[in-house]
Amino acid sequence: MTKSATKIYILDTNILLHEPFAFLNFEEHDVFIPMTVLEELDAIKDRKKDVSRDARIAIRALEDALVDATPEQIAEGVDMSQYTADHGSTGKLAIYPDHLLNQKNLTLPGPENDNRIINAALHLQREKKPREVVLVTKDINMRLKAKGAGMNKVEDYRTDQLISDxxxxxxxxxxxxxxxxxxxxxxxxxxxxxxxxxxxxxxxxxxxxxxxxxxxxxxxxxxxxxxxxxxxxxxxxxIGYERLMGREAWGISPKNIHQAMALDALLDTSIDLVLLTGPAGSGKTLLALAAALEMIVEKGIYEKIIVTRNTPEIAESIGFLPGTEEEKMAPWLGAINDSLDFLHKHDECRDSSMKYIMEKANIQFKSVNFMRGRSIQNSIVILDECQNMTSSQLKTIITRAGEGTKLICCGNLAQIDSNYLSPLTSGLTYIVERFKDFEGSATIHIAGVMRSKLASFAEKNL
Structure with missing residues (x-):
């Protein structure tokens, strides 16, 4: 392609936090990183949150790409085809000194970082004509501000979105x-x-x-x-329709064909990864726990159950809570306790039964933050509420699974709490699409709310 036919993409900070190697995904087009973005990454890298790890990875990746370049080459753009990573980028990577722009000619006033990045994009749009300049950000409000300020092309980052809807x-x-x-x-x-x-x-x-x-x-x-x-x-x-509907685990029978398919996949030892999606109250966690107890206590196939979930940002560091790791995680894993309570509601001494099963099935509550570096063998791992996890976080968990381990991921894409994720960019959506034709995995969307008439009506009408 000719120089005028290629585009210039300006990346916002949240793009590099979402995917640290994002600058390598623009093929023959050039990528400009404003100096303000580097300043924001520097401020984030020392925070005690998962996002700080992504900031450090992005900084190291940029340093590796520009390590042998002179200041003049960095300002002009360094050819990405010489970068040693496995990618298809043939464009250039440049650091844009937006702090040197004349303050009198800026469209958006004020010291806000978003405004500085938008001003840099607007300046490049004027300076690089007739080349098309595109500002890429995951911040919806920033996209609106940029369009209102006169930016012709503003886009979300969609390289990691495997489906359009x-x-x-x-x-x-x-x-x-x-x-x-x-x-x-x-x-x-x-x-x-x-x-x-x-x-x-x-x-x-x-x-x-x-x-x-x-x-x-x-x-x-x-x-x-x-x-x-x-x-x-x-x-x-x-399989047979009636036989499928007749599956049972730990006293639980399916109430519809979707739960029956989920239970069949959960009890199939040849399937190492089961992905359960569906609305709140569809029975995802209950079925996962019932199947896990059946295969551990009754059949002795696995040795223990590890339950984990992505905690809210305020609890990313769980150290402020008292007690052991399992006691710290207990407030965020109430759904598991509710399911255990439901499975033993008819026992004469419910508390004793639950305590016995917790010990017999060796149920452990773990934090996602402490799963890195582990190798989990002969276990069932239940990952609840994983719609709030990114693809890289889910990759961290999935790659922990060792020999004889079954991983069950449950999530409702209509209940995403993360400020940085949408149903299309959720890690759950990503792995459903990536693993949909893998012989060791099965995906089941459980339709219908079985919790109560009230929950079912609320799911449909609110």
Whole structure:
């Protein structure tokens, strides 16, 4: 491409905090980092929060990219194709000295960092004509301010967004109208032990097909799971609708087909990662805990349950709470205690039963902040409320899973508390899309609220 055909992207600080190597994802286009962004990264890097780690990584990445460049080259732009990291960037990286801009000619007054970055973008937009200059920020208010100040192109960072709309997120199943067998014209069946596997035409499905995706029909005559697929054929393990609905774990039976599919995936030891999405009250945590207790206490497949979740920012450092790590985490894991209480509500001595199960199943409460560097073996890890985690945080947890470990991630994308995440940029959305065709994982979106009529009405109408 000619020089005038390439664009100039100006990155806000939150882009580098969201993805420290983001400057390498703009292909043939040039990337400018205002000096104000470096100052903000420097101020953030020493904070005692997860975001400080991302700031330090971003600073080190920029230093590695510019380490051999002269001040003149850094101002003009250093060719990224020579950077040793594995990426496809062929543009240039420059540090823009926005602090040297003439204060009299600035569009937005004031010392605010957002205004300084917008002013730098506006100056480059005038200076670099006819090249297109784009300000990239995840701050919605900053995007509005920039547009109001005269910035022609302002964008969100979408490189890590694998889908354009949350409605396209994989649910983990396909429902076929009517009878499944009425739509099948060509089928080859074979028996593997007690199970039957059917090979049907790929054209039978209008949606994409993935490994471990569940298939069922509205007439309740068929339920199966994809075990293999190619461009022409799809192989389905025949589970049976009634057999699927008859699954049970720790006294819990599914109330609808979605819970039945979730329970089947949870109890399948060949599946190492189960991703459960759905509204509040759909039974995600309860099913995960019931399945975990069944496989540990009754079947002896795993050795312990580790329960963790992403704590709110105010509790990122849990040291201010009294007691051990598990006692510190207890306030944030009330959903697990509620589920345990529900599972043993009919016991004569509920408190004694819960205490016994806590010891028998070796249930441990852990903080996400202390999971780095660990290797977890022969365990079931339940990660609750993971819609509030970034993709890098979830990667940290998933890569801790050792041999014989099953990871269960539960989350509701409609209840994101993080200031920096949306349903499209949540780590839960990211891993659902990344793992949707991995033979060792299954995704189930549990539709319907089973908690109460009140909760169901509130979910639909509020």
């Amino acid at each position: 949350i409605k396209y997120l994989s649910t983990g199943y396909v429902e076929i109208d009517g009878s499944f067998w009425d739509k099948v014209t060509n089928c080859e069946s074979k028996t593997e032990g007690r199970d039957a596997v059917h090979s049907v035409e790929r054209s039978l499905f209008t949606q994409p097909v993935f490994i471990n995706q569940y298939i069922f029909d509205s007439s309740h005559s068929f339920a199966g799971k994809v075990v293999a697929h190619d461009e022409s054929k799809v192989e389905l393990a025949d």
